[in-house]
Amino acid sequence: MPTIQCKELAKVLEGLTKGHYWPVYLLFGQEYLTNRAVDALLDVLLTEEQRAFNLVVIDGDRENVADTVHFLNSFPLLTGSKVVLVKNTRVFHSRITAKDLLSEARSYYQKGSLSEALKSLQRMCASVRLGAEETGVGFLLEMDDVQWEAAFGLQRTSEDAAMIKRLVEHGLDQGMSRSIAEVSDDILDAALDRGFAGKNVLVLSANVVDRRKRLFKLLEKVGLVVDCSVGEGDSKKAKDQKQELIVQQLREQLLEAGKKLSPDAHKRFLEYAGVDLRQIGSELEKLITYVGDRKIIELGDVEAVVCSSREEAVYEVMDTLANRDFGRSCLVLEKLWDQGFFPLAVLKVIGDEVRRLLWAKGRFHQGRVTYNQFQREMHKQLDDADKEVIGQMAPYGIFKLIEYADNFTEDELVFALGRVLDTDIALKTGAPDPKGELVDLLADICLESHGKQKLPF
Incomplete structure (x- = not known):
């Protein structure tokens, strides 16, 4: 059957309830829409009772096509169909999808999802068959621009290089140095020709696909392909x-x-x-x-x-920044961005918080104190010059600010303020990626970039 659009799926599902089904389904495109479409499909293919026994879910990063086919060739525990769902399959990845996988990594990175961003880069390496030993985080760090372009057919920008460096550091910290193995579509190709046991069904979901692959064209003939893609850009x-x-x-x-x-x-x-x-x-x-x-x-x-x-969200970005929580800071930035905040307005929120933290660091040197001590001894010391920085902030808010300041050294806060000024200049002089500038700023503040020895790239 020809590829259908996501909005056409509901009508097709009506036919499934009458017993018309395909042995294989591919749903790909925008992650949120794809997941909703997969859920709707599973609701039709399996009852709630059958899900507990007849549904096999496989993570695409741990995908072994031979295992997938083995599940499809064994009969279900309950009557009906066995459904094997491979989430975010990589059998449709190739050198053509490298660009999309890099965009996916950038998107996750800007949202603060560092582990997901790193996985996207590892998938990109596996898709061009660099070899398992070359798809770990160490290899990403060692690739130069020439190797990068030769492997993926893409130019690597300075922003990409900085992102990869941060992701490599994160991967090493989190023990994510394992590689993502290649997957072969040949076994699945042959299995589709032979057919599956009984009425077993294969459901594949993917964020990106290479439509030119033979397997994709085969699925259009023997199965149902649902395109959940959404146009990108400002057109x-x-x-x-x-x-x-x-x-x-x-x-x-x-x-x-x-x-x-x-x-x-x-x-x-x-x-x-x-x-x-x-x-x-x-x-x-x-x-x-x-x-x-x-x-x-x-x-x-x-x-x-x-x-x-x-x-x-405005207060949350201040809280996450003060706690040096890069992941949550990026999620809040994403929320502000979606709600239409201008880049300079977001920068002002960040800049004001850095200035208050620097003020607290320089104004109070007593170390940790209780709130009662602060009210009794320190709050009374505040003068008009202090209030120019903190405004009408409540006493407890000032107390928390002093606590947050302990998360930074004075040098780090001075460095952070300098980065705020750099970002202000970049945004006012037409930075091509304002959101990326803000993400880089949050990374520099939260991830202790000041004084760190730069890794070679």
Whole structure:
């Protein structure tokens, strides 16, 4: 059957309930949409009771095609079909997908998901068959620009080099130096020709695929391929497609919950919830829970739930930064970005927090004190010059600020302030990737970059 779009899947699933099924399904594209589509498919293929016994789930990073075929050639414990799901399969990776895998790594990195970003790079290495010994983090560190371009057909920017260096450090710290082995599609190719035992079904999900591969073309003939891709970039077509998906998701989620958004609430929700499909789903779920039995979600509900989340995100970025939590800082940055904060506005939040931490570090040298001690002895010492830095901050907030300052040395905070100024100049002079500039700033503040010996690249 020809490849169908994600929005066409619901109609196809109606046919599955009548007993029409394919032995293999491939669902690929945008991660959130793909996962939703896979869940919808599994709901049709298996009952809740069957899931416990007839569903085999395989992580694509540990994928062994021979094992997958073995599962497909054995009969299920309960009557019905056995379903083997390979999540994020790599059988469709090739040199062609290297560009997409690198983009995937950048996206995870900007969200603070360092382990996932590193996995994307390791998958990229495995996809061009560099050899298992060359797909660990050590090899990524040792590759120069010439080797990189020869292997992947891509130029490596200075931003990519800095990202890889950070990911290598993270991988070594977390014990993620193991390689991701190559996968061969030949065994699966032959198994599809022979057929599976009984009515067993193979479900493959993937973020990126090379449509030119013979296996992909074979699946289009003998199975069902569902394209869940979303246009990237700022083109009108990409924006229109994203908007259509957002509206579709709202409609489906509200219909499932038996709720409706009033026109004013609908408009304000889209203004504040952002454009990330996962974020939109999460915020809408909060709203649905908030209104309880009411069928109509009003403007006041959106302002009480979603708009307050926007304000909370500002305070959260300050908290995560002060705790040197790079991963959470990036997640909050992503939330602010999706909610439409301008880069310079986000930078101001970060810069103000660094200045307050530097003030606390220089103003108080007594070490750890209790809150009662602070109120009794230290709070009274604050003068007008101090209040120019901390504003109308409550006493407990100032006390916490002093505690947070202990997470940094004075040199680190001076370095961080210098990086804030560098980023300010970059943003005001037309940096091509404003979000990347902010992620790099958070990394330099949270990951103790100051004074670290630079690794060779």
